[in-house]
Amino acid sequence: MDAHHHAEAVRKHVWVYVAVFLALLVLTALTVTARSMNFGLALAVSVALLIATVKGSLVAGYFMHLVGEKRLVYIVLAITAIFLLALLVLPVLNLHDGLVGTGTGPWSP
Amino acid sequence: MEIPYTTEARPDTGLYNGKFGIWLFLASEVMLFGGLFSAYVFLRNGASDWHAWHEAAELNISLATFNTAVLIASSVTMVMSWASLKMNQFGRYRMYLALTVLCGLIFLVVKYFEYSAKFHHQHYPSTNTFLAIYFTMTGLHGIHVLAGMVVNTYFLGPGAKMWRTEPLRLTNRLEISGLYWHFVDLVWIFLFPVLYLL
Structure with a gap:
């Protein structure tokens, strides 16, 4: 505003x-x-x-x-959204690596 | 030296400088919490007994729901405090800002009781992967709440003096503080279902 x-x-x-x-x-x-x-x-x-x-x-x-905000703020947030999406999609891609739910991945204790 | 564009918009950005600054900061905050949400998905996908860990943690959904309502209420009082300055109502500004700080305090006290219950049952970040990410995310969020309270308390006390000399500048400062506070509320809106409900 x-x-x-x-x-x-x-x-x-x-x-x-x-x-x-x-x-x-x-x-x-x-x-x-x-x-x-x-x-x-x-x-x-x-x-x-x-x-x-x-x-x-x-x-x-x-x-x-954000409703009625200046264009520059939208640009900053759009770029942020792209990188955030990448961050969230990456762990979903590992659903097909055969280790999901097995507790045998590198994250296991 | 005078700080430029504290009240009037900079011609090329269309924003006063502080506002552009806080949005850049919030963008970096999105990436900070985004990284942790990403880690959460990764850890959950790889876990063999996530559901058992989640059940064993015995998170108190009633308290978390109450805290969600408290944080939402604090967002309303925050924006009302800024709107009061816009409407030239300094008394109301202080009242709403005090309520905002109070809501933040209630949130942290509830969180303290939640953490205490966990520790009492020997539930620590090292206990399992779920508790590790639970304490990391809620802890970082809690620190953000505390930081917002410190800034708002400043604007309630010594920072409010600016109203007599530069009212518009104070109004903008409060808008910036509000943007940060609303972001902290926004993070909790996602943390609540992800950690407690799913």
């Missing part, structure tokens, strides 16, 4: 913050409830990460004012 943002516009944003707060609480309750449903691992991971992503987007979009 611009430094010279008018007080009146901020006043209008206050109800958005309250709405986001309530949504975050509901989503937290939802993710805890989803756990008691005893989904299979794949579905449980998908549901939990989906809810977390929605919650994270709400925090970043509204509390951190």
Whole structure:
């Protein structure tokens, strides 16, 4: 948000913050409830990460004012996202190395 | 020497310098925590009895859910504190910022009880791979909460004096502090399901 943002516009944003707060609480309750449903691992991971992503987007979009932020911030975050994705995809690739779940990999005690 | 662009936007970036700086810092923080999340997936994939370790750790989901709500609430009070400065309400700014620090304190006290329960049951980072990554990630996150509290406490005390001389600059400083605080909340939003629920 611009430094010279008018007080009146901020006043209008206050109800958005309250709405986001309530949504975050509901989503937290939802993710805890989803756990008691005893989904299979794949579905449980998908549901939990989906809810977390929605919650994270709400925090970043509204509390951190990413909605309507300057282009340069988006560029920085896009580059970061690419490297983060690489970090997260790397360990998933080892699912096919034949060592998964065997406890025989180099990570074993 | 005067620090340039503390209040007005730099023409080429469109941002005041502090804001661009905190976003670059947060990008590096994404990579720091991202590396640990990556390690988590790697360790979990390779473990033979992850589920047993997770069960044995007996993590308290109720306390963690409460802590999640506390951190979310602190994000709201943080943004309200910044909005109060924008609306020229200095008294409210202090009240909301004090509530933010208080929420951070509650979070850490709850975390202290959680850690104490683990240690009481002889559960240490060296016990198994799950507890190792659990203590590493929640510990690093806890240090981040503590750091945010230190900065916010400064803005509650001596840092608030700037309101009399450079109100816009203080408002921007608080926005920067808020961006960091919201990021810490965001990390917890992912840590909670990954460590406690899955």
